[in-house]
Amino acid sequence: MSPDYVLEARNVSKHFTVRGSLGRSAVVQAVQDATVRLKPGQILALVGESGSGKTTLARLLARFYEPTSGEIALRGEPVAGGGRAARRAYHSDVQLIFQDPFGSLNPLHRVRYNLDRALKLHHPSLDGDARLRRATALLERVSLTPAADYLDKFPHELSGGQRQRVVIARALAVEPKVLLGDEPISMLDVSIRLEMLNLLEKLRAEDGLALLYITHDIASARYLCDDIAVMYAGQMVESGPKEEVIAAPQHPYTKLLIESSPDPERAAGDRDELFEGADELGEPPSLIDPPAGCRFHPRCPFAMTQCRSEAPPVTGLGDGHWARCWLHQHGRAGELARTTHAAAMARRAPQEVAT
C-alpha cells in the first residue's frame, strides 16, 4: 500500500476491439502496462504525441471504462466495479476536464444548470440559496466575474476559454482531490493559454489539488508541472522531475520531443511560438500491430539489434527518475547527452541506405 499517493494507475492496459469491414476485428493496444502516480498537490505532466494513448489513460483514471488489466487505486485502495454510489464517491474525488470545451457543455443548458446539478448531486444538504452562493463563488474562483453575468449564459454565448473555465468550475463544485486535465488548453486561443495554465497552478496552490496535466506539447508542461511522464505508443518511456527530464532526457523519444519544441528563452517574448512546434516528428506506429521490442525502435537513431526484439526494462536513475531504454543497460546512455536527435539521425541515415 502506498498512502502517499492520492491516485494511481498500476500497470494498466486498455485494449479496444475494433470491428473492421467484412466482420474482421482487430485489437488496438491503446495503453500498455502504464503506471502513473499522483501525490496530493503534485502537478504531473503526461506528455506524448497525438495517438499515444493519453486520452485513454485519462479516461481509465476517470473510470469511463475498466482497464483490460492492471488496476486503479484511490488513496492506496484499488477500485473496481461498484454501482452508481461507488462511482459517485470516486468522482467526488476525481474529475476530468475534457479537451474540447465546445463539446463538454450541453448546448441546451445554462451555466447555472451545470453548476447547480453538480452541487445538488454532491452536496445534497445545501438548499437553493446556498447552492447559488456556491455557484457564484465557483465562477469567481475561475475568474468569471462578475459571476451574475455568467450564470444565465448558454455555452454558445461564451468563448472557448470561458467555457473551459465553466467546465473547471463544474468539476470543482464536487470538491475533488484530483483533476485530470486532458489537453485542457489545446483547443483554446493561443493568447489565453497562459492564463489557463496560471488558473490551474492557482488551484493547486490554493486547494492542494493533484493535477494530471496531459499535453502533446512539452513547452506547456515545462511551464506548469513538477514532474513529467512521457508516453509513447501506449507505453510510459520515461518519468522524473521536470528539470532533470528536460535538462538531461534519458530516453531518445524524450530527447526528440524536447529538441523539436521551441526554446523557452527564445519564445519568452513571443508567446505564440511557445505553443507551436512539435508537429513533424515522424510517423507514430500502429497500435494494432505495434513494433516488437521497444516500440520506438523504428524511429530511434540509437537503435540496436536487441531493441528490435526485446522490450527494454525500467532503469532507475535516482530521484524518482527512470527510463525504459536499452542504452542504459549497455552503458551507452552518455551518447544521449553528447549529440542531438537530428545529428544522430543524420549519422544513422547512410548506414540505413547501405544495409
Add this chain to the structure above:
Amino acid sequence: MRTEFLRSWKVRTGLGGILFFVLLAVLGPWLVDALLGVDPRANDTSAIAQPPSGEHLLGTNQFGEDVLAQTIAGARGSMFVGFLGAAVGTVMAILVGVPAGYFGGRVDAALNFVTNIFLVMPVLPLILIVAGYLQGTGLWVIALIIGLFGWSGGARTLRAQSLSLSGRDFVRAMQMLGERGHRLVFAEVLPHLTGIIASMFLHAMIGAVLAEAGLAFLGISDASAISWGTMIQSAQTQSAVLRGLWWWFIPPGLCIALIGTAAALVNFGVDELANPKLRTARRKTVRRTAAALEKTGSQA
C-alpha cells in the same frame, strides 16, 4: 436554431395550414351549429344528392346530409385519429428508441429485437385483421391501433441519434458528476431530439389521417363516426363517382390532400435548415444578388 425555422416560408405556410385544420377540428362542430345551423347527421329528404347551391353550399349526399357540415365535422374525426395515432406512435418510438440507443448493451438488444419485429411485420394486413376484429368500437380504437403498429421506423431513427449523442462529451461529463440515468436520457439527450421528434410527429399525424381514410375506405372504421375517411367510403359504396356526385367526395379528399401538403411543406422547410446542403443553392443566389447589387451600387 430555436425560432429560425419560422423564417422559412415553407414552414410558415405548412404550419398555417395545419393550424387551420386544427382550429377547424376544434371549433368546427360549433361553427356548423351556430353559423350554418345544420346538423351534419340531419337527413334533408327534400334535398337528396343535390349539387352545391345557396342552401347547401357544398350540396348534399345520397342521404340528404349537408356535405359542408359533414366535411367540417369530419375534420374533427380525422384530426382526432391523426393526433391520437401520432401521439401514441411517437411516445412509443421515444420510449423504445431513446433508451435503446442511450443504454446500449442488453437493453438495446431487447428493445431492438422488438423494434425489428414491428419493422418487418406486415403492418397493413395486421391492422386490417385487428381493426376488423374490433369493428365498430369507435375512432379512438382505430387511432390506438394505427399508433401501436406504426412506431418502429421512428424508434430506429431515435435509437441511432441517441446512440451518437450518448457518446458525446457533455453526456459523459454529466455522467461523471453522478447524474441519474433517467435525467441523462431526458435532460441531456432527449432535448436534442425535439426537432426530429416534432417532424416525426407530423409525419405520423399525416400517416394516421391517411391510414384512417384507407381503413374507412376498406370498410374498417367506425361507420357511425364522421371522418373524411367514412365520407369517402360512403360515397364509394353509393357509387358517387359513377353517378357524377363529385361534390360528395371531392371536399374530404381535398382536405386530406391539403393537410398532407401542409405537413410536407413543414418537413421540407425543417430539412433545409437541418441539412445545409439543400440550402446552398439559395445562399449562392443571395451571394450573386448581393454581388450584383454591389456592382450597380458602385457604378452609380
